[in-house]
Amino acid sequence: MSTALHTDHYELTMLQAALQSGAAYRRTVFEVFARHLPGGRRYGVVAGTGRVLDEIERFRFGDEELTFLREHQVVDEPTLAYLADYRFSGNIYGYREGDLYFPASPIMVVEGTFAEAVVLETIILSILNHDCAIASAASRMSNAAGARPLIEMGSRRTHESAAVAAARAAYIAGFNSTSNLMAGHLYGIPTAGTAAHAFTLLHDSEQEAFEAQIASLGPETTLLVDTYDVAEAVRTAVELAGPKLGAVRIDSGDLAAAAQEVREQLDALGAHHTRILVTSDLDEYAIAALAAAPVDAYGVGTSLVTGSGVPTAALVYKLVARDRATGRLEAVAKRSVGKPSRGGRKYAYRMMDAAGRATTELILTGAHESPENGVPLLHELVREGVVVGREPLSAARERHAAAVATLPQEALHLGRGYAAVPTEFS
Amino acid sequence: MSTALHTDHYELTMLQAALQSGAAYRRTVFEVFARHLPGGRRYGVVAGTGRVLDEIERFRFGDEELTFLREHQVVDEPTLAYLADYRFSGNIYGYREGDLYFPASPIMVVEGTFAEAVVLETIILSILNHDCAIASAASRMSNAAGARPLIEMGSRRTHESAAVAAARAAYIAGFNSTSNLMAGHLYGIPTAGTAAHAFTLLHDSEQEAFEAQIASLGPETTLLVDTYDVAEAVRTAVELAGPKLGAVRIDSGDLAAAAQEVREQLDALGAHHTRILVTSDLDEYAIAALAAAPVDAYGVGTSLVTGSGVPTAALVYKLVARDRATGRLEAVAKRSVGKPSRGGRKYAYRMMDAAGRATTELILTGAHESPENGVPLLHELVREGVVVGREPLSAARERHAAAVATLPQEALHLGRGYAAVPTEFS
CATH class of the missing domain: 3.20.140.10 (nicotinate phosphoribosyltransferase)
Structure with a gap:
């Protein structure tokens, strides 16, 4: 049209x-x-x-x-x-x-x-x-994140077409990937994502959900570990995927403290190469505050698509x-x-x-x-x-x-x- | 698609x-x-x-x-x-x-x-x-405006497709019209607008611009009066359009004081039915603050399409x-x-x-x-x-x-x- x-x-x-x-x-x-x-x-x-x-x-x-x-x-x-x-x-x-x-x-x-x-x-x-x-907001987030990758995942927080343009602007300003498939289709931006809490809740137990995800997406997948109890979920995740587990995602709580605990737990379980992805209302200030935390990647939603104020x-x-x-x-x-x-x-x-x-x-x-x-x-x-x-x-x-x-x-x-x-x- | x-x-x-x-x-x-x-x-x-x-x-x-x-x-x-x-x-x-x-x-x-x-x-x-x-922001603006009409004109401040949805949401929440033609086409919302400063600047004088606008759009049009000097523009406007002049628009300065002065001037010139439209970064607070001013309609842009914060x-x-x-x-x-x-x-x-x-x-x-x-x-x-x-x-x-x-x-x-x-x- x-x-x-x-x-x-x-x-x-x-x-x-x-x-x-x-x-x-x-x-x-x-x-x-x-x-x-x-x-x-x-x-x-x-x-x-x-x-x-x-x-x-x-x-x-x-x-x-x-x-x-x-x-x-x-x-x-x-x-x-x-x-x-x-x-x-x-x-x-x-x-x-x-x-x-x-x-x-x-x-x-x-x-x-x-x-x-x-x-x-x-x-x-x-x-x-x-x-x-x-892009102006995304650039600040990129600066704050340094070498750690940023995933744009704000589509659901803005108009459906604005979301595609936002993914494009974020990519220009240093973001590494987007959750938005249309942005992948129209602009060739790498897309990413694995699972939400709904996937865990759908199954009769967290263990069944993780088993299903690993069976389909492989042990390199990212498992979401905060649906019920984070420590228990991390234990289950490594038990099922082994030390090749790609990443865990934490989406709630005090992210710095949680990342520290999860890193220690992963290391203790021998999953030294399993990365930690954090999400949950991140903006450039929160990203900067996590610089010293053992975080491997950030997912940013609302604040990105709304220009962080x-x-x-x-x-x-x-x-x-x-x-x-x-x-x-x-x-x-x-x-x-x-x-x-x-x-x-x-x-x-x-x-x-x-x-x-x-x-x-x-x-x-x-x-x-x-x-x-x-x-x-x-x-x-x-x-x-x-x-x-x-x-x-x-x-x-x-x-x-x-x-x-x-x-x-x-x-x-x-x-x-x-x-x-x-x-x-x- | x-x-x-x-x-x-x-x-x-x-x-x-x-x-x-x-x-x-x-x-x-x-x-x-x-x-x-x-x-x-x-x-x-x-x-x-x-x-x-x-x-x-x-x-x-x-x-x-x-x-x-x-x-x-x-x-x-x-x-x-x-x-x-x-x-x-x-x-x-x-x-x-x-x-x-x-x-x-x-x-x-x-x-x-x-x-x-x-x-x-x-x-x-x-x-x-x-x-x-x-819509939630628009509703607050509608409450603040009371019986005075609200024109949505924020298209240029948001993603081009979000603008159409914003006009639709604003209309639901009490706005009376929109500047966005696509919203008129897709949703039947009344559209409105007459001229910007560029139209005045295009002509060799404000008088020539007003003459051109009145000749084409009729004396019932809305003339923008703050490109150079408001009082002079109002005088010229009434001189050219006569007391049937539809409205004048003020887009800068202290809107309450300017509206008061313009109302007095219009009345002194016999243009008792000429309405005053104000625009310029209005939000629900600014609209409420203008309740006592002789304003007949509000045009709202940025704050509407960005949800007023x-x-x-x-x-x-x-x-x-x-x-x-x-x-x-x-x-x-x-x-x-x-x-x-x-x-x-x-x-x-x-x-x-x-x-x-x-x-x-x-x-x-x-x-x-x-x-x-x-x-x-x-x-x-x-x-x-x-x-x-x-x-x-x-x-x-x-x-x-x-x-x-x-x-x-x-x-x-x-x-x-x-x-x-x-x-x-x-």
Whole structure:
């Protein structure tokens, strides 16, 4: 199905009025940026760019969409005629997926007529606000987890389609796998999972449940050991699976203390290679608090898919330039109290010091020379309506890890604070 | 596309192990409930039930899904064969959409074999956790707004598909319209919107922009007046549209003070019937604080689609009964520290006093007589695999308004607290 109706009503009424006044065909530049990083975060993570490219290609008004718009009198016939032929034919530049952003970073720049650019506002912001929020939270969790793997398992705590996008964003930001099969199917993300408490409760005893699971999934499986009594379950698990038991999962109680006890018990039983997976309302703070505990992997659900307190990224899509009768692009900006915008087409560079650390997010307006030691951040994504910036998800994941490594140390601090890299305008 | 892969990996590995052990065909009862109401909320709102019914009907493993599962070795061949024929053939009972719920309310009860019931966990929880969270927040906003209409306009702040579900949940809980065209198309919710700041900035002057909008959308339109200077914009707006101007929208600044000034100015200009719409990071608290201001309608975005601090409803899906060799259903419950479950098939009644106020959420286990003055809360939704509980969205919306009217007064208090109606087990 087309995504063209994933659009706010007012985009189309603006289009109608602009078609009638003639302003619809003015060239424009729209820019996606965040005025601030919500939640006192030190940096944001760009995610969703690849999904934006997919959706722009599918953004078409077919019979079904046009019939709805006509029957509900959303717009008039000339506007319907325009929409029937709608194809985005402009250019889009953007920060690459997995890269970092800071306040005012122009993470996406859309150039086209007003008509073709304005109608993309809602779909672009929906995708980027969601995916960047999830990736930004996931990155903090990845930092906190260090080398220990993270499994994304929050599907049940968010909208069914948002869950798939969340798994994708988490993978970019360092998660290793997801429970979500659709994310595996659509994006090739490794999927993982073995059993829930229901499986144990289904059988007449925990022993029967473990026997059934091992018989079917092999001794390398992960057994869930907290349905009744953890110590008894661990004993049963090793008895049945032997020292080749892959892992045990603990999903309740004080996870640090429980992991310590279970590790000692496993070692005493000779199951030195059996790993311990912990789950249960983990977030970046809980993960950090478990750094000294004998935990081998973390499963994260609710806090990941809800952005760990920041479920949306505060990104906006603003008109920053348009041409007028002269045919020259002219900067425009609103002056709304507390929410002013900064006019003009932007260019962005990340300034690096000799040691390869990011020092400044430099934002230039209009024609300029590339600054020395500045890494250009805007890349071509769409050229005259054709997607040219597609890349494999693995590239975004690798880029993210490399980008985090350029941050100053305080950027990894979990407490609230200011952006780790200051934004400067020139 | 089928929703069958909107499923956690472990549902299918459990299925595989249970098919091999034979336990897969045991009759089971799963129950959806919340251990608590997050965020100190006084009540929860049931939403998403209709979407669950739609998705269960579409929950099929076709060639595409089976090929993915086979190629990625998620499950073995006998399990794939089972999934190829998968049709839910059991019964589902639930609270009706728009109704209220409290801690432990069994808002959905799924009866079927373990195999057919367990694989529905993720899709059912995704839908209900999201939609109930949004509806619960929306209901508080509706209470705060009183008779003034609420427009849902948060699409750009959440995942593009979650946005459609959010508009639906908000409508159930009392919102009057949405900006989301897909929600209008799929669910018949009234859509609304006129123009953004970009439209004003596009034109060479605010006057030209207003002229263009009025020429196309008529004087009854809503003009956005805070792009530059509010007083000047209001003067221009009335000058161009005359006293028939439909409304002005204020999107920044101190909304109470701005609304007061604009009302006085409109009245002085003779535009007594021109309404004032306010938007800009409104939530239930901000709406309540504007009760005395001359505001005619509220537009709510971010806080609505993110559940106003509670983006997910903490609902879980637990096995509460299953049969064993005897063929008799037996209650089962886990004993996990801090997260115990309560076994047995539940029945729920809302106990009412003589004045029609809800006094208790009464939850009974197993066979029982219907209590006097108790309104039964569980209704048949699916009978032997066939959906029987579908209803128009308007029914849910009306039910919600009626249900809120039965709550004790303190339920409408916006501060954190305990559930407004206590849950009792018998």
